[in-house]
Amino acid sequence: MSKRDYYDVLGVARGSSAEDIKKAYRKLAIKYHPDKNPGDKQAEENFKEAAEAYEVLSNQDKRQRYDQFGHAANAGSAAGAGGYGGGMNMEDIFSQFGDIFGGSNPFEGFFGGGGRQQGGGRRVVRGNDLRIKVRLTLEEIANGVEKKIKVNKQVICKTCDGSGAKDQSAFQTCKTCGGSGAVRRVTNTILGQMQTTSTCPTCNGEGTVITSKCNVCHGDGVVRGEETISINIPAGVSEGMQLSMSGKGNAAPRGGIPGNLIILVEEIPHETLKRDGNNVIYDMHISFIDAALGTSIEVPTIDGKAKIKIEPGTQGGRILRLKGKGVPEVNSYHRGDQLVHINIWTPKALNREERELLEKLANSPNFKPNPGKNEKSFFERMKEYFE
Structure with missing residues (x-):
């Protein structure tokens, strides 16, 4: 099943402020908190979904990447190693409450103190x-x-089956916490009795202890x-x-x-094509004869071969564009182009007959370098293309 849009999860618009996002999450956290909805699996999933959405949208960098790429990708640093939430556990979720509720988990001691535990008192x-x-x-x-x-x-x-025990009879309820996974202490102060809750040191929040461990995984x-x-x-x-x-x-x-x-x-790296953002570049070499007379040539593309027409009189440095033959943007219908750079290839060795033919043509005015006033430079053509 595909994930819902994070803005829809929190019920806010895409342009909402950080404060609006925080308020929306606070409301959902109170509504779906596991201690307020014991045994309600759907409420627990909603609770985790809201936490995951807030974890991304409350972070400026993650929110920017999400707005650009959606759920598909996370181009980030080591700080984003967990992607966009996904596998957040209860410890991760409750660690957010210092920011949302002013420094602590407001449900500790209010709904029974199971904020960092999972059904039956087990710590996640x-x-x-x-x-x-x-x-x-x-x-x-x-x-x-x-x-x-x-x-x-x-x-x-x-x-x-992942239990760590030799069999089901190897589980015993923790005597220290009575199976709750947490221990409570009451201290007398000048303000009256104060109750604190902490993870049970005997079972580490599990609620049970194993008397006989699995022989394969050793517990x-x-x-x-x-x-x-x-x-x-x-x-x-x-x-x-x-x-x-x-x-x-x-x-x-x-x-x-x-x-x-x-x-x-x-x-x-590709053998013949070079990627430049969403565009693909191909350097094509043609003879000056093909450049002068014009021809049709097949060029490689991502999707296979494509035939392009070389106009008579094509100059070296010209750039031909194959629209839509580049790389698509992530989560977008837009696709880049393929740019074909024309390079004129000059033979290094000529036989006698070839040399004589060229020498006869050398005196022709059409073979004298004479760039016209309207001839554009390579950089001018590049600027024109991108504009």
Whole structure:
């Protein structure tokens, strides 16, 4: 299922201010908070969706990239390693509350203190993100491609199904927290009794302890393995661009949330074509005879061969444009052009007959360099093209 537009998720317009975005998220966070909607899976998904949208739209750089590329890509630095949210866990989400609610989680102690826990008192654990490089040809970049790649990573232990226990009887409710995953302490102060809540030190927020661990994963719930992942690369990506796949990174211990898979795009240089933004450049060499008489020549393009007409009297340095034969923009119908640079090739060695013919033509006025007043320079033609 495709993701909803982040602006639609928060119910704000694209030009909304940072304050309007913050207010919209605050409203949704209160409405869908898991402690306010215990056992409601849809509310929990809405809560995570809103947090993911806010995580992007509240960051100026991420918002700018999202406005340009949508969900397809994240061309960013290491700070954007998690892509656009995707695999955010509860710890990530509640860390936002210092900004939204003024320094703390307003639900701690109000709905029962389970703000950083997941159903049944279990603390949510998130797997590590995984980074890979994908090398793409110019044709794959121009048309988009699906890549199936084998990734070596942490996977769920099949023996214990990720639980980390030898069997179900190996689970026991934590005696320290009584299965809640959290411990509460009451302190007497001059202002009265103050209650604080913290993660249970015995079960680390799990709510249960394992008395007999799995013999394969030794209680971790994950093992080293290999997974074949299908990656859909959108058309128009560029060198250094990062894509993020939610939940395709390393598996998390004992049924936690998997990390993200970060895909770094690397372009394979083309044999004859050179990419310049969304345009493609091809250097074509023709003889001065073809330039003088005119001809038709096939040139390579991303989509195959294309025939172009060389007009009689074509000068070296001329640029011919093949409209729409370049690379498309990401998430756009616009496509660049192919620019064909004309270069006049001069033979280095001539036989006697060829030399005699050229010497006869050398005295002809048509073979004397005599640029007309209307002849434009290479730079003038380039300027004219881009304008």
